[in-house]
Amino acid sequence: MKRNYLKTAMIFFACFGFLLATNALAAPKKIVIGHPACLSGKYAKAGEQAIGGVKACIDWVNNVYGGVQVAGKKLPLAYKYYDCESKKEAVTSLIARLITVNKVNVVFSAYSSGLTLRGAPVAESHGMLYMDHGGANNKIFRQGFKYIVQTIGPATNYHQGTLNMIQKVDPKAKKVALAYEDSEFAKMVMHGAEGHAKKLGFNVVFKRTYPKGVTDLTPLLSALKASKPDFIIGGGHFEDGQLFNRQMADLDIDVKALSLIAAATLPAFYKALTSMAEGVMGPSHWEYGVKYSVEEAKKVGLNWIGPDQDEFVALFKKALGKEIIPDYHAAEAGAQVLAYVLAVEKADSLDTRKVRAALGDLTFMSFYGGWDVDDTGLQVGHSMVDVQWQMGKRIIVWPKEAQTGDVAYPMPTFAEKARGKVALPR
Amino acid sequence: MKKEITKYYPLIPVFAAYLLLFLIGRNISGMWQLVAMLLFYCALGQAFNIFLGMTGYVDFGYVAFMGIGTYGMALAITKLAHIEGLGIGIIIIGFILALLMSTLLSVAVGAVALRLRGAYFAIATIGVNEGFRFLIEGARIWNGSEGLIFTAQLNEILGREAASSLMTYWADIMVLIIAALAAFVTLYYMRSKIGYALTALREDEDAAKVMGINVTKYKIIAFITSACFAGLVGATSWALKTPYVFPPEVFEIHYTIEAIIIVLLGGAGTLLGPVAGGLIYGISKYYLAIFMPGFQLLIFAPIIIIIIVLFPEGVVGMLKYRLKDSALARFII
Amino acid sequence: MLLEQLSGNLIQGIILGAVYGMATMGLSLIFGVLKVVNVGHGAFIMVGAFVTLWLFNALGINPIIALPGAFVIGMGLGLIFYYTTMQRLIKAPELATLLATFSIGILLEELVKLIFGSEFRGYNWVVGKIDIGVTVLPLSKLYACIGSVIIALLLYLWFKKTRAGSAIRSVVEDSEGARVCGVNVGGAYALSFALGIGLTVSSGVLLTMFIPVGINPYMGGGYTLKAFVIAVLGGLSSPYGAFFGGLVFGLIENGSYTLFALIPGVEPFALTRFLSFVILLAILLIKPTGLLSTK
Numbered sequence A: 001m002k003r004n005y006l007k008t009a010m011i012f013f014a015c016f017g018f019l020l021a022t023n024a025l026a027a028p029k030k031i032v033i034g035h036p037a038c039l040s041g042k043y044a045k046a047g048e049q050a051i052g053g054v055k056a057c058i059d060w061v062n063n064v065y066g067g068v069q070v071a072g073k074k075l076p077l078a079y080k081y082y083d084c085e086s087k088k089e090a091v092t093s094l095i096a097r098l099i100t101v102n103k104v105n106v107v108f109s110a111y112s113s114g115l116t117l118r119g120a121p122v123a124e125s126h127g128m129l130y131m132d133h134g135g136a137n138n139k140i141f142r143q144g145f146k147y148i149v150q151t152i153g154p155a156t157n158y159h160q161g162t163l164n165m166i167q168k169v170d171p172k173a174k175k176v177a178l179a180y181e182d183s184e185f186a187k188m189v190m191h192g193a194e195g196h197a198k199k200l201g202f203n204v205v206f207k208r209t210y211p212k213g214v215t216d217l218t219p220l221l222s223a224l225k226a227s228k229p230d231f232i233i234g235g236g237h238f239e240d241g242q243l244f245n246r247q248m249a250d251l252d253i254d255v256k257a258l259s260l261i262a263a264a265t266l267p268a269f270y271k272a273l274t275s276m277a278e279g280v281m282g283p284s285h286w287e288y289g290v291k292y293s294v295e296e297a298k299k300v301g302l303n304w305i306g307p308d309q310d311e312f313v314a315l316f317k318k319a320l321g322k323e324i325i326p327d328y329h330a331a332e333a334g335a336q337v338l339a340y341v342l343a344v345e346k347a348d349s350l351d352t353r354k355v356r357a358a359l360g361d362l363t364f365m366s367f368y369g370g371w372d373v374d375d376t377g378l379q380v381g382h383s384m385v386d387v388q389w390q391m392g393k394r395i396i397v398w399p400k401e402a403q404t405g406d407v408a409y410p411m412p413t414f415a416e417k418a419r420g421k422v423a424l425p426r
Numbered sequence B: 001m002k003k004e005i006t007k008y009y010p011l012i013p014v015f016a017a018y019l020l021l022f023l024i025g026r027n028i029s030g031m032w033q034l035v036a037m038l039l040f041y042c043a044l045g046q047a048f049n050i051f052l053g054m055t056g057y058v059d060f061g062y063v064a065f066m067g068i069g070t071y072g073m074a075l076a077i078t079k080l081a082h083i084e085g086l087g088i089g090i091i092i093i094g095f096i097l098a099l100l101m102s103t104l105l106s107v108a109v110g111a112v113a114l115r116l117r118g119a120y121f122a123i124a125t126i127g128v129n130e131g132f133r134f135l136i137e138g139a140r141i142w143n144g145s146e147g148l149i150f151t152a153q154l155n156e157i158l159g160r161e162a163a164s165s166l167m168t169y170w171a172d173i174m175v176l177i178i179a180a181l182a183a184f185v186t187l188y189y190m191r192s193k194i195g196y197a198l199t200a201l202r203e204d205e206d207a208a209k210v211m212g213i214n215v216t217k218y219k220i221i222a223f224i225t226s227a228c229f230a231g232l233v234g235a236t237s238w239a240l241k242t243p244y245v246f247p248p249e250v251f252e253i254h255y256t257i258e259a260i261i262i263v264l265l266g267g268a269g270t271l272l273g274p275v276a277g278g279l280i281y282g283i284s285k286y287y288l289a290i291f292m293p294g295f296q297l298l299i300f301a302p303i304i305i306i307i308i309v310l311f312p313e314g315v316v317g318m319l320k321y322r323l324k325d326s327a328l329a330r331f332i333i
Numbered sequence C: 001m002l003l004e005q006l007s008g009n010l011i012q013g014i015i016l017g018a019v020y021g022m023a024t025m026g027l028s029l030i031f032g033v034l035k036v037v038n039v040g041h042g043a044f045i046m047v048g049a050f051v052t053l054w055l056f057n058a059l060g061i062n063p064i065i066a067l068p069g070a071f072v073i074g075m076g077l078g079l080i081f082y083y084t085t086m087q088r089l090i091k092a093p094e095l096a097t098l099l100a101t102f103s104i105g106i107l108l109e110e111l112v113k114l115i116f117g118s119e120f121r122g123y124n125w126v127v128g129k130i131d132i133g134v135t136v137l138p139l140s141k142l143y144a145c146i147g148s149v150i151i152a153l154l155l156y157l158w159f160k161k162t163r164a165g166s167a168i169r170s171v172v173e174d175s176e177g178a179r180v181c182g183v184n185v186g187g188a189y190a191l192s193f194a195l196g197i198g199l200t201v202s203s204g205v206l207l208t209m210f211i212p213v214g215i216n217p218y219m220g221g222g223y224t225l226k227a228f229v230i231a232v233l234g235g236l237s238s239p240y241g242a243f244f245g246g247l248v249f250g251l252i253e254n255g256s257y258t259l260f261a262l263i264p265g266v267e268p269f270a271l272t273r274f275l276s277f278v279i280l281l282a283i284l285l286i287k288p289t290g291l292l293s294t295k
Helices: A002-023 A044-065 A088-100 A113-125 A138-142 A160-169 A184-199 A218-226 A239-250 A267-277 A294-300 A309-320 A328-347 A352-361 A414-418 B002-006 B011-027 B032-055 B063-080 B089-113 B118-138 B141-146 B151-158 B160-190 B193-203 B205-210 B215-240 B254-266 B273-291 B296-310 B314-322 B327-331 C002-034 C041-059 C063-089 C094-116 C139-161 C163-173 C175-180 C185-210 C220-233 C239-260 C268-286
Strands: A031-037 A068-070 A073-075 A077-083 A106-108 A130-132 A148-150 A175-181 A203-210 A231-235 A257-261 A281-284 A364-366 A369-371 A385-390 A393-398 C129-131 C136-138
Touching: A031 A044, A031 A088, A031 A328, A044 A077, A044 A309, A044 A328, A068 A328, A077 A088, A077 B273, A088 A106, A088 A113, A088 B032, A088 B273, A106 A328, A113 A130, A113 A138, A113 A148, A113 A184, A113 B151, A113 B160, A130 A328, A138 A148, A160 A184, A160 A231, A160 A257, A160 A281, A160 A385, A160 A393, A175 A184, A175 A218, A184 A203, A184 A231, A184 B141, A203 A218, A203 C268, A218 A239, A218 C002, A218 C239, A218 C268, A231 A239, A239 A257, A239 A267, A239 A414, A267 A385, A267 A414, A294 A364, A309 A328, A328 A352, A328 A364, A328 A369, B011 B032, B011 B160, B011 B273, B032 B160, B032 B193, B032 B215, B032 B254, B032 B273, B063 B089, B063 B118, B063 B141, B063 B151, B063 B215, B063 B254, B089 B118, B089 B215, B089 C268, B118 B141, B118 C094, B118 C220, B118 C268, B151 B160, B160 B193, B160 B215, B193 B205, B193 B215, B205 B215, B254 B273, B254 B296, B254 B314, B254 C094, B273 B296, B273 B314, B296 C063, B296 C094, C002 C041, C002 C136, C002 C139, C002 C163, C002 C185, C002 C220, C002 C239, C041 C063, C041 C094, C041 C185, C041 C220, C063 C094, C063 C139, C063 C185, C094 C220, C129 C139, C136 C139, C139 C163, C139 C185, C139 C239, C163 C175, C163 C185, C175 C185, C220 C239, C220 C268, C239 C268
Parallel strands: A031 A077, A031 A106, A106 A130, A130 A148, A175 A203, A175 A231, A231 A257, A257 A281
Antiparallel strands: A068 A073, A281 A385, A364 A369, A385 A393, C129 C136
16 A cells, blocks of 8 residues: 555656656757746736737748848747746746746746736846836836836826827817726826826816726716716726726716727727727727838838738737737737847847847837837837727827827717717817 | 654655755756745645644635735835845844734734634635725725835845845745744644644534633634734745735735645645645646646636545545554654 | 715615625525535626627627526526535535635636637617616616516515425525425525526626626626625525625615715725725624624
8 A cells, every 4th residue: 555655656756857857858049939928817818919929920030031140140039938827926937947948038028017027036037138018017117127128118108198189189178087997007007197187287187096806887987977077088907998988878977088098999898888989099009000111110210120010910810820900919029029039130149138238229110119118128119009999990099190090089979879970080 | 752753753744845845946957936836835835724724714815914924024125125234134124024914913803703603704804805905905005006016125225136036046945944834833733732622623613612622712823823924925925026015916815715725635734735735736737837828727627626526635634544554644644 | 966976876876786686695595505605606697797798799689588598507507516516515614615616616717718718798788778867877777676676576485485495495494404304405405506506697697787898707706705795794694685785785885985085095996895894894793694684
């Protein structure tokens, strides 16, 4: 009986040892991007998109661009990802594995500011370049990490463009209501928006938050209605944005403009709300339809790299094997691949320090738009666009340089929308 | 004298497991962070087991103590960083604060919830955890939902190199020490009056009361001890290893569930159980994440159900039963 | 002004509370009979939401007609999980049943994710609304409220008037005694578990009538926590208690916002949640049998 247990234990350890041994095999002669992606758990949606974006751009670099030119050789890119389950315990162990076992050359962060922060010390201690396409919190870049570089724009910027636009379109609209989710990300957006609104001379008539995972916003919205704002900016993540819009319709809260972060720019938003979403806006890092192109890059004097927008979308669909349009989570992850490729070529080396320095100097344009980071690694070169739902389509309405159509302002009332009126620019 | 030593024999397999983990982490490249994750799960299981295993009470809001411990360390670092010359002392103050705060919270919770039993107790503790989180967010205590981020302060206090090795190595060593300490305390309790009293309580609380055992006292002792260890785990595994606190993350009820799974897999109320449970849980999740990214929960959920139905005593519980009369019996409890 | 807002919120609160109450009856029923806390409660609500969504979007069937369908599906799920898992755990310690129901919840979530994906979905059932001055009430919300009341009444009648209902009641009172009197206790367990899950799944339909957006595999977690509070308000083991607990909860949640908003420098919405958990603890301590009981 006893021996049986000994035997099982031995088999167990033998298997364990075997797994360790197989891990040690690393393939040479290619540049590997490591990624503790969020394939399941609460960030699964964004994680799937990011993987598609990375795969699409790697495909482009290897097959169209012809590989990465470094030290006189063209090296192909490879991609190694695991599922971190959107949990911090897994993030650190998977990053360590990517660095030491898979010998990756760069690590892309997991989605969200929390998980990005969790992985940073481990990447830093291995002297590994750590690229952030999912953590928008500005404070990440005030912690003194040396090898972290951001592709996603900082959270404080999200609603600044919207405010600029409204000031331009309707100088008489002065009363703004802020209603954001009570989370570190949305709060940061709110701070940025509030400061900017005051700077532009708006009058903040309502400023409240609602907790994460809220299922009924009625009390907050009734109070908001009573403050009679001209327009509303707010939001947090996905389901709360849908709820926000829906319950505004239920309570007949009609304003001239409504802009919600994260939720409003996704196709699922319109699919869930249909006509109620007409005229609703949202800021986005990228949206299908942006006008960044080789010519545009020339005009502003930036280098261009990467697939054009339609190529990217086609590669993305091929990478995931699904008929879905990429959203900004995919685009920023893809653009990050391109930034890394350019930096490696510029540094002509795979050495972390040199690539990091090259990233600091790098500015370029891709389908994702401009790219430029400051000394701390914070993204400053990418500007956000504002998207509006018009006749069931996402139209980029701001900034002027990127727009695919004029803004429909004011937004039709919910009663009009229920009767079938759509948002169209005058 | 000899009896004194044999009393502690059951610690041998526990410490051997930890030593093995430590050696694997040190000597095989790329394993340290995995070892760190496993140590976290083992420590979590052991700390949780002190209360759950001994009393049979399911504290569903257990993660609140980890959260408050995290805040203890975070507050020490963020509030005291500007004082010159404290250096590593801040970490010690942080531990003291973490212990103090988790003790205070556990006394408060204990006074309220420990009057309840069974499902009522479980729900009450969930209430404490959620209520506490919403209080922090709603009343904007400790920076509310924006939380605290303090890697910069750690760098400032300890210097970049030291801070980096603290976050990626020494914090894990501290978790190891906490786990070992928890094992020791568990065994100590088991072999003392507390253990016997709590065993009586677990079997039949009312009968124990009638027999004149001061049930409440021992229950509270176990509860506070368990909470303190949770606070320490939070202070190291979360605050020191990951220098930030966001309330929804440190009060995430999922960690309680993980603790329950670990203890149940290994065997509730056994000494070796949480270690075995932590290892099984951590290793299987890690390799599922690597070989089947995206499907681990789908595979994991039915496995847990099957284990509960077929082996309600857990791995170590079963082992203990099988080895009852063999020479190994005194090593495994 | 303030009073107007408060009264508007309270009316909304009652309507929402009725739906919440209905969504908790299944939890209380299962606890009352089997002494099992269904930690996977929210996942069954989610199943109901997906049933409604799918019937509406794919087949154009309106949510009211989806209700009996969801109930049948729920009963089926309940029977499956009872005979594969719960039956073996009736006598096991709390720990095992808590973990088992939790795992069942995860299993359902992951299965639904596999089939429908993790997208946030919604449907748009247009039936109009009425403006009552202090607030606006969409008819779909009113239907959800009325549906909840009717289901609660039906359950009440079923317990009072039918043989099976009184058998279950006798098991709640004293399962050993019931066994001696010739009641098929195992059957009563299976029936109540299936009924409880059936009620929970159909409450998912009513909840989507109230909030027809944000439907996704992980939507249940928040409802599980709410259901715990509500169930305790109603005494945990009584389905009707739970219904009235829901009404009280809806009033507290919606009413207290306006009051908390008067305090400067706080986030009133988070404080309404804090308050509901404080009430939970207070009731557990002072009157664990629930607000309504006379014991």
